[in-house]
Amino acid sequence: MTTVHVIEDDASFQKSLARLLRVEGYRVEVHPCPKQFFEDSLQTWQEPGEGDVLVVDLRLPYMSGLEVQRRLKELDLALALIFISAHADIATSVTAMKAGAVDFLEKPFTDQEFLQTLRNAVEAGRMMKRERRRRKDAQERYARLTRREKQVFQLVVAGCANKVIAAELGAAEATVKIHRRRVMEKMEVESLADLVRLSEILSPSLEKKGLPS
Amino acid sequence: MGFSTVAAAEEESRPRILLVYSADRLLPATVDFDNGFRRRMEELGLGDAVYYTEFLDLARLEETASRRKARVFRTIYEGNIDLIVSMGPVTLQLLTLDEPARAFAGVPIVLTTVETPEVDSVNVNALDNPIVHVPVRWGFAGTLRMIPQIQPEVERIYVVAGQSRLDRVLEQRLRKVIEQEAFEPEMIFLSGLTISDLLEQVRNLPEDSAILFLSVLHDGLQPRVSRQVAVAVAQSANVPVYGGMETYLHTGIVGGELTAFLQNGRDAADQAYQILRGGGAAYGTSLEPTVNRVAFDARALEKWGIDEDRLPPGAEIVNRRRGFWERHQSVLLTSGALILVQTLLIALLGYQIGKRRRAESQARMTRDELRLMTDMLPAVFFHVEAGTLRVLYMSQTARRWWDMACYPEEEKSLSQCLPPEVYAGILPLFSPQPDVSRHAAFPFTKYAQETAYAEAQVVPQPHVMPGSGQPSGYVGLILDVTDRHDAEMQARRLSGELAHSQRVSVLGELTAAIAHELNQPLAAILLNAVTAGKLLDKEDAALDEATMGELREIVQDVVADDKRAANIIRRLRKFLSRNPVQMTRVDLSQVVTEALRLMQGDLALNGITVNTDLSPNLPEVHGDVIQLEQVIVNLLRNAEDAINGSENKDAKLITVRTGAADGGKTVFCAVEDAGSGIDVVDPKKLFEAFYTTKAHGMGLGLSLGQRIMEAHGGEISAENLDHAGARFTITLPSISQAQSQSHP
Numbered sequence: 020m021t022t023v024h025v026i027e028d029d030a031s032f033q034k035s036l037a038r039l040l041r042v043e044g045y046r047v048e049v050h051p052c053p054k055q056f057f058e059d060s061l062q063t064w065q066e067p068g069e070g071d072v073l074v075v076d077l078r079l080p081y082m083s084g085l086e087v088q089r090r091l092k093e094l095d096l097a098l099a100l101i102f103i104s105a106h107a108d109i110a111t112s113v114t115a116m117k118a119g120a121v122d123f124l125e126k127p128f129t130d131q132e133f134l135q136t137l138r139n140a141v142e143a144g145r146m147m148k149r150e151r152r153r154r155k156d157a158q159e160r161y162a163r164l165t166r167r168e169k170q171v172f173q174l175v176v177a178g179c180a181n182k183v184i185a186a187e188l189g190a191a192e193a194t195v196k197i198h199r200r201r202v203m204e205k206m207e208v209e210s211l212a213d214l215v216r217l218s219e220i221l222s223p224s225l226e227k228k229g230l231p232s
Numbered sequence: 233m234g235f236s237t238v239a240a241a242e243e244e245s246r247p248r249i250l251l252v253y254s255a256d257r258l259l260p261a262t263v264d265f266d267n268g269f270r271r272r273m274e275e276l277g278l279g280d281a282v283y284y285t286e287f288l289d290l291a292r293l294e295e296t297a298s299r300r301k302a303r304v305f306r307t308i309y310e311g312n313i314d315l316i317v318s319m320g321p322v323t324l325q326l327l328t329l330d331e332p333a334r335a336f337a338g339v340p341i342v343l344t345t346v347e348t349p350e351v352d353s354v355n356v357n358a359l360d361n362p363i364v365h366v367p368v369r370w371g372f373a374g375t376l377r378m379i380p381q382i383q384p385e386v387e388r389i390y391v392v393a394g395q396s397r398l399d400r401v402l403e404q405r406l407r408k409v410i411e412q413e414a415f416e417p418e419m420i421f422l423s424g425l426t427i428s429d430l431l432e433q434v435r436n437l438p439e440d441s442a443i444l445f446l447s448v449l450h451d452g453l454q455p456r457v458s459r460q461v462a463v464a465v466a467q468s469a470n471v472p473v474y475g476g477m478e479t480y481l482h483t484g485i486v487g488g489e490l491t492a493f494l495q496n497g498r499d500a501a502d503q504a505y506q507i508l509r510g511g512g513a514a515y516g517t518s519l520e521p522t523v524n525r526v527a528f529d530a531r532a533l534e535k536w537g538i539d540e541d542r543l544p545p546g547a548e549i550v551n552r553r554r555g556f557w558e559r560h561q562s563v564l565l566t567s568g569a570l571i572l573v574q575t576l577l578i579a580l581l582g583y584q585i586g587k588r589r590r591a592e593s594q595a596r597m598t599r600d601e602l603r604l605m606t607d608m609l610p611a612v613f614f615h616v617e618a619g620t621l622r623v624l625y626m627s628q629t630a631r632r633w634w635d636m637a638c639y640p641e642e643e644k645s646l647s648q649c650l651p652p653e654v655y656a657g658i659l660p661l662f663s664p665q666p667d668v669s670r671h672a673a674f675p676f677t678k679y680a681q682e683t684a685y686a687e688a689q690v691v692p693q694p695h696v697m698p699g700s701g702q703p704s705g706y707v708g709l710i711l712d713v714t715d716r717h718d719a720e721m722q723a724r725r726l727s728g729e730l731a732h733s734q735r736v737s738v739l740g741e742l743t744a745a746i747a748h749e750l751n752q753p754l755a756a757i758l759l760n761a762v763t764a765g766k767l768l769d770k771e772d773a774a775l776d777e778a779t780m781g782e783l784r785e786i787v788q789d790v791v792a793d794d795k796r797a798a799n800i801i802r803r804l805r806k807f808l809s810r811n812p813v814q815m816t817r818v819d820l821s822q823v824v825t826e827a828l829r830l831m832q833g834d835l836a837l838n839g840i841t842v843n844t845d846l847s848p849n850l851p852e853v854h855g856d857v858i859q860l861e862q863v864i865v866n867l868l869r870n871a872e873d874a875i876n877g878s879e880n881k882d883a884k885l886i887t888v889r890t891g892a893a894d895g896g897k898t899v900f901c902a903v904e905d906a907g908s909g910i911d912v913v914d915p916k917k918l919f920e921a922f923y924t925t926k927a928h929g930m931g932l933g934l935s936l937g938q939r940i941m942e943a944h945g946g947e948i949s950a951e952n953l954d955h956a957g958a959r960f961t962i963t964l965p966s967i968s969q970a971q972s973q974s975h976p
Contacts, residue, residue: 029752029756031752031753031756031789031793031796032752032753032755032756034756034789035755035756035757035759035760035763035789036759038759038760038763038782038786039759039762042763042766042767043766078748078837105747105748105749105751105752105755106744106745106747106748126751126752126754126755127751127754127755127757127759128755128758129758129762130759130762130763130766133759
């Protein structure tokens with residue numbers, strides 16, 4: 020069952036939103052402030068459930084909705100985010116959307132608007148989750164490679180021929196071939212095309228760490 | 233009966249007169265008649281008559297209530313009265329009720345009525361009382377007849393009438409007059425409109441119209457003062473306005489035949505005098521109606537370009553434009569007079585001390601000179617004996633102002649030499665107690681019709697009566713300060729408007745926060761209502777207990793949210809109200825709480841935390857709630873700006889404290905911020921209008937705050953705090969314990 024987390028400081032609005040969600044058959048967890056949310060959540064779950072959504076008010080005491088978004092990224096929690104606000108300027112909403120929020124609703128909104136947005140968010144959350152799983156998978160496989168194999172991997176997906184790789188690394192072409200087969204085995208792929216796709220999934224984390232040289 | 237024995241013992245030889253009025257105490261007709269009657273009685277030497285005055289208030293009370301009231305009068309007065317003066321035929325009917333026997337049988341009655349077609353005769357012979365009827369003509373009818381003569385081009389006459397019972401009675405009366413006489417112009421009645429609708433109407437009347445202003449004692453919304461409505465109508469109307477009452481003169485109304493209630497009172501007094509002297513007037517007769525005044529306002533005539541030749545012959549013209557000296561006389565003289573009079577007071581006192589040593593002729597010369605000088609002043613100057621308040625001297629200005637002469641040889645008391653309102657105004661100043669205030673200010677009537685404001689001062693004579701240790705007499709001065717008073721009123725009104733527009737501008741800056749605050753409950757209501765709909769759809773026939781509980785809760789929440797939104801709006805509306813200053817007893821902590829609620833949304837949007845330390849049992853202060861709230865809102869806005877402009881983003885804290893100081897004599901409210909502090913070379917500049925260090929705002933907040941505090945007898949101060957930020961403090965005098973006990 021999808022759980023909808025709501026961070027909202029206005030008690031009566033929080034209550035009305037939770038009520039609508041319950042009637043619509045969602046599980047609802049309400050949190051009066053971001054601090055509470057992070058404390059509660061991180062203790063109870065390591066990973067948000069499949070398709071879980073976080074509804075957060077942009078204007079909150081002590082920590083704004085945008086800061087919540089940033090914090091979620093830092094913690095690498097895969098939660099689809101919906102922002103709501105009683106009065107927001109365009110600049111804030113643009114920032115929120117750019118940072119990956121699913122949608123932005125201005126109060127007062129109708130139940131249709133909200134429920135549709137929620138369904139989109141659930142779908143987006145699922146996709147995020149799948150992608151994340153794939154990335155984690157790829158990362159785990161990548162982690163099995165030795166330093167030399169990683170170098171070979173990079174050059175292979177960059178489209179270099181064995182001869183070029185051998186020259187680049189100062190190794191015999193036969194050795195490169197062995198490395199290359201090991202890489203294919205460890206990364207659990209059959210073809211070069213699959214290997215390139217995996218490298219694409221991995222690329223953000225690779226870029227961050229920088230290419231091994 | 234206790235009453236009668238006391239009355240009999242004290243006043244056996246003095247005539248006892250019961251005056252019964254049909255209207256209430258403050259109706260101009262009543263006041264005029266009463267004044268005319270009493271003054272004339274005094275002139276006739278019956279100043280010592282005992283008056284009992286009662287008001288039936290027919291315009292407002294139901295008939296049964298009036299009947300009961302009349303019955304009460306009967307129980308009180310029957311058998312103790314020498315003469316009844318009754319204003320209005322209905323009054324007479326009520327007074328002489330037939331149950332169980334005729335009341336006041338045999339007591340002579342002076343009956344006055346406004347003679348109109350519908351009351352053309354009162355059956356005076358049906359009663360067991362000797363009656364003399366002193367009618368007065370109804371001026372409005374005369375005015376109506378005059379309009380076509382004065383303005384032949386007029387095709388329509390609009391009649392302005394109000395909603396009170398009396399208003400409607402007068403309207404009916406006028407309709408009768410119109411029915412009986414064939415009028416050329418079309419008559420249109422503007423009755424029962426609210427003041428704003430009425431003014432809107434009279435602003436846009438077609439050309440070739442005129443207005444007859446009847447009476448507006450109630451406009452359907454609230455009670456009104458006819459004269460004030462007349463002023464407003466005359467000011468707004470695009471055509472001339474006519475009237476039929478003396479009270480409407482000097483309101484901007486053109487004029488007309490004015491019902492002479494004052495003269496009618498005098499005529500009634502003449503009859504009363506005859507009756508009490510036991511002779512003269514033949515009972516049962518109806519006298520010729522009192523002659524009405526036909527008067528027109530020169531400036532109104534000029535405004536509408538009405539030729540004076542068109543006015544009825546013998547018409548009186550008032551309010552002619554005065555010459556330069558006359559117009560500015562009081563301004564020119566008042567300032568000089570104050571100094572001169574101080575000198576004169578000293579001179580007169582010196583004269584009093586030294587008079588025994590001077591030769592008689594010398595004394596007379598000095599006295600005559602002094603009198604000449606005082607007579608020239610635009611002030612009434614007098615000298616009275618202590619205790620009896622017998623007038624030893626009164627300057628001739630009194631004669632000019634009030635047409636009341638007073639010479640020492642007449643040995644009159646002060647009450648006989650001054651109009652009642654002036655006498656009442658200065659009487660408290662003659663207390664033998666040494667520490668009472670000798671200053672007074674009060675409104676009075678000048679030249680019989682002009683409302684003026686006086687300031688009076690009384691000085692006890694320095695030498696005292698042997699034995700008692702009390703002063704032997706008092707000298708006093710009554711100054712006309714109308715110009716200054718008007719200027720002050722005008723200034724007060726303008727400053728009220730300035731304060732209002734600053735409030736509007738502050739709320740404009742808070743719009744974002746207010747929208748945010750209002751949207752919260754609105755959004756909650758919407759979702760709750762939708763959810764309720766869904767619950768009702770789901771369970772088609774029978775609702776289970778849990779759903780019912782949920783629905784009940786939803787309804788409660790909707791009500792609570794609606795109230796919350798309504799409260800926000802109420803708070804805004806109050807803050808934006810344009811009411812004149814209303815001084816009431818105020819708890820400063822409550823004002824601070826209201827101001828904080830108003831600012832709550834904006835403070836939250838700016839991420840500012842407010843720490844409050846509000847004393848729950850503050851002594852009350854005297855003040856205007858809205859203006860005080862405005863001062864505090866301005867201080868909070870300043871603190872907010874100081875924080876937003878500060879480098880230190882962590883210091884988003886405002887501290888608000890209230891408390892009592894000086895052992896409860898004063899009450900204060902301090903607003904502290906942790907912002908950038910005050911960066912001004914001259915702290916006084918801070919409170920100057922249009923001085924601002926901010927990008928937005930007009931720089932009016934603090935200067936207005938200071939002005940408001942001054943008007944409340946308080947003050948506002950600013951200082952930088954040691955660590956960071958600034959503190960603004962307002963201080964107000966509290967209502968002391970003694971005062972609060974004497975005025976519960």
